[in-house]
Amino acid sequence: MALIEIKNVKKQYRSGDDIVEALSGVDISIEVGEFITIMGQSGSGKSTLLSVLGGMNHPTEGDVEMAGVKLYQLSSEKLADFRAQNLGFVFQSFHLIPYLTAMENVMLPLAIVKMAAEARKSAARQALERVGLGGKLDRLPNQLSGGEQERVAIARAIVNSPKILLADEPTGNLDSKTSEEVMALFRELNDAGQTVVMVTHNPENGRYADRSIVLRDGVIV
Amino acid sequence: MKLHTISINNLKRRKAKMAFLTIGLTVGIATIVTLVTLTRSMSSDIERKMDEFGANILITPQSNGLAMNYGGISLGGVSFDQREIKESDLARIKTIANHKNVSVISPKVVGGIEVANHDVLLVGVNFDSELKLKQWWKVFGQTPQNVSELLLGSDAAKVLNVSTGDQLELKGEKFIVAGILEQTGSQDDALIFAALPRAQKILGKEGKITLAEVAALCSGCPIGDMVLQIAEKLPDAKVSAIQQVVEGRLKALDQFKRFSYAMAAVVIFIGSLIVFVTMMGSVNERTTEIGVFRAIGFRKSHIMRIILLEAALVSLLAGFLGYGVGMGGAKLALPFMAESKNAHLVWDSAIAFGSVGLALTLGVLASLYPALHASKMDPTEALRAL
Numbered sequence: 001m002a003l004i005e006i007k008n009v010k011k012q013y014r015s016g017d018d019i020v021e022a023l024s025g026v027d028i029s030i031e032v033g034e035f036i037t038i039m040g041q042s043g044s045g046k047s048t049l050l051s052v053l054g055g056m057n058h059p060t061e062g063d064v065e066m067a068g069v070k071l072y073q074l075s076s077e078k079l080a081d082f083r084a085q086n087l088g089f090v091f092q093s094f095h096l097i098p099y100l101t102a103m104e105n106v107m108l109p110l111a112i113v114k115m116a117a118e119a120r121k122s123a124a125r126q127a128l129e130r131v132g133l134g135g136k137l138d139r140l141p142n143q144l145s146g147g148e149q150e151r152v153a154i155a156r157a158i159v160n161s162p163k164i165l166l167a168d169e170p171t172g173n174l175d176s177k178t179s180e181e182v183m184a185l186f187r188e189l190n191d192a193g194q195t196v197v198m199v200t201h202n203p204e205n206g207r208y209a210d211r212s213i214v215l216r217d218g219v220i221v
Numbered sequence: 222m223k224l225h226t227i228s229i230n231n232l233k234r235r236k237a238k239m240a241f242l243t244i245g246l247t248v249g250i251a252t253i254v255t256l257v258t259l260t261r262s263m264s265s266d267i268e269r270k271m272d273e274f275g276a277n278i279l280i281t282p283q284s285n286g287l288a289m290n291y292g293g294i295s296l297g298g299v300s301f302d303q304r305e306i307k308e309s310d311l312a313r314i315k316t317i318a319n320h321k322n323v324s325v326i327s328p329k330v331v332g333g334i335e336v337a338n339h340d341v342l343l344v345g346v347n348f349d350s351e352l353k354l355k356q357w358w359k360v361f362g363q364t365p366q367n368v369s370e371l372l373l374g375s376d377a378a379k380v381l382n383v384s385t386g387d388q389l390e391l392k393g394e395k396f397i398v399a400g401i402l403e404q405t406g407s408q409d410d411a412l413i414f415a416a417l418p419r420a421q422k423i424l425g426k427e428g429k430i431t432l433a434e435v436a437a438l439c440s441g442c443p444i445g446d447m448v449l450q451i452a453e454k455l456p457d458a459k460v461s462a463i464q465q466v467v468e469g470r471l472k473a474l475d476q477f478k479r480f481s482y483a484m485a486a487v488v489i490f491i492g493s494l495i496v497f498v499t500m501m502g503s504v505n506e507r508t509t510e511i512g513v514f515r516a517i518g519f520r521k522s523h524i525m526r527i528i529l530l531e532a533a534l535v536s537l538l539a540g541f542l543g544y545g546v547g548m549g550g551a552k553l554a555l556p557f558m559a560e561s562k563n564a565h566l567v568w569d570s571a572i573a574f575g576s577v578g579l580a581l582t583l584g585v586l587a588s589l590y591p592a593l594h595a596s597k598m599d600p601t602e603a604l605r606a607l
Contacts (some may be wrong), residue, residue, distance in 0.1 A: 019388075048435070051601045054516065056515075056516060056599075057601045058603045076521070077520050080518050080519065080520045080521075081516040081518065081520070082518075083516065083517065084517065084518020084519075085518070089517060090515075091513070091516075095510075095512075095513045097227070097236065097507060097510055097513065099230040099231055099234035100226075100227070100230055101231065103222075104222050104226060104230070107222035108222070108227075108513075108514075108517060109517045109518060110222065111222050111224055111227070112224070112456055112518060112519055112520070114521055117222075120222055121222075123222075126385075138410050139601065151494065156517070193289045
């Protein structure tokens with residue numbers, strides 16, 4: 001059984017008097033342990049698709065089923081719980097909290113989970129070590145390079161051992177060398193069994209994935 | 222790492238904004254503390270003054286006869302229709318509803334006697350309560366310590382040509398002049414004061430009194446009601462208030478109180494507005510941050526808790542600072558506001574707890590909408606990038 005099942009998902013936005021269709025009937029099935037890249041030009045609907053997948057953007061039509069749960073049949077608070085337990089997000093601009101250290105940023109998803117303080121710290125330390133930042137636990141985001149910030153963002157996304165890791169243009173703000181390192185890290189995580197869904201406009205990143213989905217004008221081509 | 226870590230670290234990061242918020246609230250709370258403390262201290266000062274000014278309720282016998290003056294105060298009739306109040310009846314005053322506001326009861330027996338060929342008014346008093354009532358009295362020598370000692374008004378001492386330590390005979394009974402009053406400018410100057418039981422005996426009025434003066438602590442106690450309550454307990458007596466002293470002062474204090482409360486209301490409104498605007502601005506600045514929290518699974522209640530905890534921490538600090546600054550302000554302002562130079566500042570734990578509680582309530586209530594607004598942010602909208 002597929003881990004993620006998207007059936008005939010449509011998403012329309014109102015823009016003034018016009019209605020813009022960002023997704024026009026998308027069907028995707030993703031298996032456990034897959035590494036998928038979603039590619040397409042700006043405005044093709046790839047970020048909308050990722051936000052729909054992340055349980056943050058209610059589709060106008062269609063179903064999104066994840067780990068056997070129909071996401072958009074959940075209340076907004078249950079959906080938040082689902083995200084906390086099953087999803088990890090890596091954002092394009094890292095979106096680290098500037099006043100929290102690397103360690104605290106990584107512990108954020110655990111702040112709302114009932115667990116011992118020591119267990120929280122241990123999980124965050126392990127996640128940071130896994131992305132190669134074991135020596136920079138107490139650094140604030142502005143004391144880290146772009147690549148390091150991206151790694152902290154990845155550590156934050158995997159600290160709660162999510163079923164699915166969603167990444168939106170994770171290399172968009174990085175130079176080519178750092179991009180390769182980050183993509184290698186995603187590959188490494190995937191090799192360890194992590195399901196990864198990544199939005200990217202860079203065709204180079206496709207070679208790290210098992211499968212690439214290309215979107216154009218809200219439909220898969 | 223818990224939710225409060227986020228609140229505390231955010232406060233540390235936004236020092237300038239949070240300092241502005243704290244100062245705004247502190248000024249508000251300090252103003253309220255100053256006004257309330259000043260009002261209370263002034264009330265207490267006036268209460269103390271009331272004692273110094275003497276009686277504010279007079280109990281005299283019901284009389285149809287001619288009036289006689291005592292210190293400018295009308296007493297019951299004496300010459301033709303003289304009645305007295307039983308001394309034992311005064312105990313009933315302590316059973317009135319407002320008995321806690323009764324500070325001093327000073328019974329007196331008054332009667333004319335002849336001393337060394339001079340007509341003099343003899344007043345029997347309970348020296349303890351009389352001295353408490355007439356704090357302006359200055360005594361040369363000593364105040365009488367036993368029933369054989371007298372206190373003379375300055376004019377009486379002059380006319381009778383006696384000084385402290387001299388012997389004086391009243392209706393065949395011998396007394397020692399223990400003290401002489403410094404000139405008061407009142408009728409007291411012409412009187413001879415003796416211990417109540419001895420004077421009653423000399424005047425043939427054992428167990429009876431001519432009048433009683435009552436000093437009431439009048440801030441917050443209705444003198445009119447007390448007069449009625451005493452009149453109910455003593456149906457044969459005439460109970461009257463010395464209205465001008467009481468009402469004039471209470472009215473002035475009441476006006477200041479009302480002004481204080483109006484000021485406090487304005488300050489509370491402005492303080493709430495400062496908190497609301499600052500917290501709203503802070504929430505709007507943190508749109509992305511809140512979007513991240515929501516995306517990684519924070520519930521709306523988690524977001525509200527973060528924002529409200531920040532507000533509560535700042536408000537608590539402002540509450541403590543406001544209390545301190547407010548009390549300092551009251552201490553500085555009291556000498557200019559109170560009537561006497563030695564007015565005491567009232568330190569009331571209720572004001573301390575109240576100011577911290579008010580700051581907390583104000584801060585949290587004014588932050589409720591910004592917190593609600595933050596919790597309702599759409600994570601996708603908030604992040605935009607996603």
